[in-house]
């Protein structure tokens with residue numbers, strides 16, 4: 001079949017969690033898709049028509065994957081990232097900043113040079129919001145206009161803020177069309193669930209799946225810190241709707257169902273159908289076990305979706321527990337089959 005008349009999409013970070021789900025979605029819509037990543041997806045075959053394994057820190061590779069075609073949609077998901085155990089310990093700060101910033105600089109620069117992309121989506125993160133607005137676990141402020149004066153609590157957040165500005169600067173000076181969204185904790189099947197880069201939902205599900213009746217599952221910090229979590233299918237839907245609309249962003253993409261981490265652990269226990277307790281580990285105990293201070297992050301964080309609704313006219317609505325049930329089932333199956341993340 002000729003591919004000439006098909007819409008074309010380029011997905012960077014197509015071997016990762018959100019990127020691999022986005023590739024599937026675009027394929028369902030009939031796009032011809034090229035994926036690029038350092039690695040192939042870990043848990044399923046890629047759905048991409050073409051998958052380039054390569055390093056987007058290399059400007060030549062970026063040129064090779066971007067320049068040879070017209071792109072209707074480009075998604076830039078590639079980043080050196082992980083959950084709290086990776087981004088909040090401080091041990092990976094230099095790599096996170098260097099690696100992700102290089103990728104974003106290369107991609108924005110190449111798009112400006114080629115002028116062959118209709119629009120580029122950049123995935124920023126709620127981690128760029130200032131710590132001083134997230135001290136009260138019951139009332140965090142994460143409206144888009146609260147970003148400045150900037151004071152993220154991690155270098156990961158600073159890099160995201162920098163790269164948002166990179167894409168917006170290239171838009172202003174070179175006329176590329178960009179869309180910038182700030183994701184708040186996306187989770188679901190086929191996401192990293194062990195090995196140190198996993199995020200809280202997967203870690204909670206794994207701990208509950210591995211625990212025996214009567215065991216305790218570990219929660220980092222006091223468990224009063226709050227977050228919200230958005231299921232992957234709604235993240236993809238929200239991203240596509242935003243990408244194809246007129247609003248440039250930055251805009252939050254997340255859930256407004258805020259939950260304290262101990263209650264979140266209880267939810268993981270509930271979906272596991274086991275009788276388990278919670279053990280809050282912090283301070284010296286944490287240090288003795290893991291060799292660094294407990295990476296808790298800000299006290300409170302929740303998505304504020306007012307701007308997204310105003311500009312895009314759609315709302316995420318799926319209850320957290322539904323996504324947790326599906327994620328638990330998938331991780332439990334991985335464990336039963338003896339699989340591990342690489």
Ligand code: NAD
Pocket residue numbers: 012013014015016017018019036037038039054055056057076077078079080081082099103123124125126182183184185186187192199
């Ligand atoms: P992920 O780690 O699963 O995927 C990122 C992918 O980028 C990985 O497959 C990795 O191999 C690839 N990559 C990293 N450096 C690369 C390089 N130099 N060249 C080529 N590929 C490279 O992460 P994810 O959860 O799918 O997140 C996707 C994007 O969304 C990231 O930019 C992330 O910062 C952002 N984000 C995610 C969340 C979340 O909760 N998952 C929240 C906020 C923001």
